[in-house]
Amino acid sequence: MKPTLTIFKRELRSYFATPVAYVFIVIFLLLAGAFSFYLGGFYERGQADLQPFFTFHPWLYLFLVPAVSMRLWAEERKSGTIELLLTLPVTLWQAVLGKFFAAWAFIAIALVLTFPIWLTVNYLGSPDNGVIFASYVGSLLMAGAFLAVGSCLSAATRNQVIAFILTVAICFVLLLAGYPLVLGAIGAIAPQGVVDAVAGLSFLTHFEAIGKGVIDLRDLVYFVLTIVVWLYASTVVIDMKKAA
Amino acid sequence: MIETRELSKRYGNLTAVDAISFKVEPGQVLGFLGPNGAGKSTTMKMIAGFLAPTSGSASVAGFDVETRPLEARRALGYLPEGAPSYGEMAVREFLDFIASMRGLDGDAGERRIDDAVGRLQLEAVLEQPIDTLSKGFKRRVGLAGAILHDPKVLILDEPTDGLDPNQKQEVRSLINSMARDKTIVISTHLLEEVHAVCTRAIIIAGGRMLADATPSELEARSRYFQAVSLSTANVEQAKAALSRVADVAAIEIDPQDQRITAFPKPGRQIFVAVSDALKAQNVTVRELALEPGRLDEVFRSITQGAGGKGART
Known part of the structure; x- marks a missing residue:
């Protein structure tokens, strides 16, 4: 566990050693605000809740999380530090987890910094804070799932741009897996059972379910499993690609 | 270990x-x-x-x-x-x-x-x-x-x-x-x-x-090992003197600086014989040296021909 923690700390600190962290946080906060107020009609709706705020999180994450995850392994491979890291007394899992949790913590920090909007809505009315809390949890879980996908694809290439684009593409499909755009395409070539299975994989349906204020065990398990599976895939890809 | x-x-x-x-x-x-x-x-x-x-x-x-x-x-x-x-x-x-x-x-x-x-x-x-x-x-x-x-x-x-x-x-x-x-x-x-x-x-x-x-x-393993090299103004005379030394297998003259190198027959030492021969013929040398083996030459002779086909390091 100790090496995981050491890697976690090093990674998290490295985000703040470069402008990446500040640029990311500022853009995230600006966009989150802009979307809620202008596109979401935060005031116009006249309701004391944060639904307009959370609705846009998946779309924000779609572009911002891959920007964080693209460097996770691609950079290590490009600079050769992967050889340094993986010849230290650390298992591949510990390294993958340390890096993943650091990136996740970083996004959590950005998410926590949106707290003024929570204060605002409490000042303006009396929202259901349980629902808001659940939505935050759901949002963070979804960000984790995006990151895990990004971790795997970052391991697959030493080119960060490719890692970014692939992650966006796969996350987009996973987001919309429950929607006609994806289901229609799959339905044309696969039986109904497959279509249902894919529909069950949708980030968006599970996120929206949590956003209703009920943290259902199934939704929780879904996100945790998604994260574990993609992180496992990361370890496999890293092991395979090391030789190349 | x-x-x-x-x-x-x-x-x-x-x-x-x-x-x-x-x-x-x-x-x-x-x-x-x-x-x-x-x-x-x-x-x-x-x-x-x-x-x-x-x-x-x-x-x-x-x-x-x-x-x-x-x-x-x-x-x-x-x-x-x-x-x-x-x-x-x-x-x-x-x-x-x-x-x-x-x-x-x-x-x-x-x-x-x-x-x-x-x-x-x-x-x-x-x-x-x-x-x-x-x-x-x-x-x-x-x-x-x-x-x-x-x-x-x-x-x-x-x-x-x-x-x-x-x-x-x-x-x-x-x-x-x-x-x-x-x-x-x-x-x-x-x-x-x-x-x-x-x-x-x-x-x-x-x-x-x-x-x-x-x-x-x-x-x-170098062919230079135990060879003797010298530089002199009188190259031809020195060469003649060296060729008379029994254990010398070959003599080479560097085309650039006219330095002469005498290679011994396998396992033989020629330094003393060479210096005696030069003295006997009254060849004055500017410098006379016993060559150590040359690693670069050994390296080349070992690695070339063995084919450096491996593409990775």
Whole structure:
């Protein structure tokens, strides 16, 4: 566990050693605000809740999380530090987890910094804070799932741009897996059972379910499993690609 | 101790490392020599546990690198090719990170870091981001990371690459000072380095091990070994005198500086005979020298023809 923690700390600190962290946080906060107020009609709706705020999180994450995850392994491979890291007394899992949790913590920090909007809505009315809390949890879980996908694809290439684009593409499909755009395409070539299975994989349906204020065990398990599976895939890809 | 048994790495049809077996004991400094792409780095990566061998095995301090990777890595200090490090970190942060990964915390860690910093003279740059350092400093930071936990076994891939002559000298004396109780393997393509630090040299090319000997044994394979060279104003007369010496097998004259080299018949020593013959013929020489073997010549004759077809290092 100790090496995981050491890697976690090093990674998290490295985000703040470069402008990446500040640029990311500022853009995230600006966009989150802009979307809620202008596109979401935060005031116009006249309701004391944060639904307009959370609705846009998946779309924000779609572009911002891959920007964080693209460097996770691609950079290590490009600079050769992967050889340094993986010849230290650390298992591949510990390294993958340390890096993943650091990136996740970083996004959590950005998410926590949106707290003024929570204060605002409490000042303006009396929202259901349980629902808001659940939505935050759901949002963070979804960000984790995006990151895990990004971790795997970052391991697959030493080119960060490719890692970014692939992650966006796969996350987009996973987001919309429950929607006609994806289901229609799959339905044309696969039986109904497959279509249902894919529909069950949708980030968006599970996120929206949590956003209703009920943290259902199934939704929780879904996100945790998604994260574990993609992180496992990361370890496999890293092991395979090391030789190349 | 490092031991490899039939260690091999294949990429598809390409054999990068072909059944290399050797054993290095504590107190030995083994130099890995070979042209670029010979398989030196690939072999080191496998011993360090970064690459899995296609077949064969390697062990570090008695631990098989595949079945007991963590124990093997704990006993090992490894400087990868190019001395990679995290550029955005300050030198001290980086060394703290390595120490923590090695389980060296608190006072013990501090002491080890101070020791490594002192040995590699990094005091002046401790707070600087590694990205801003010169190539020589970066390499020394990498070396400091490799020796931080005072490992029993050290594998250094081109430890002096990119250093200026003074720094090269310092790193070599560092390696010499650690050699007594450690098992050290370095790779290099500087033949002078083999002389300066290695007690043993392995030459590989095309993934195959072609020689395993001490530097002086290698030199003895040179055709220059025990040859006598001289320079004189009277080239023709000297040549005539030399050709009369019984044990001289061949005489060559350097077309550029007219230096004459007399090669002995195998196993013979000709220095005394040559100097006597010159005296007898009244040939005055500006200078007369007994040639040591030439490692570069041995290196060339061993590695050429063996084919440097391995595409990776």
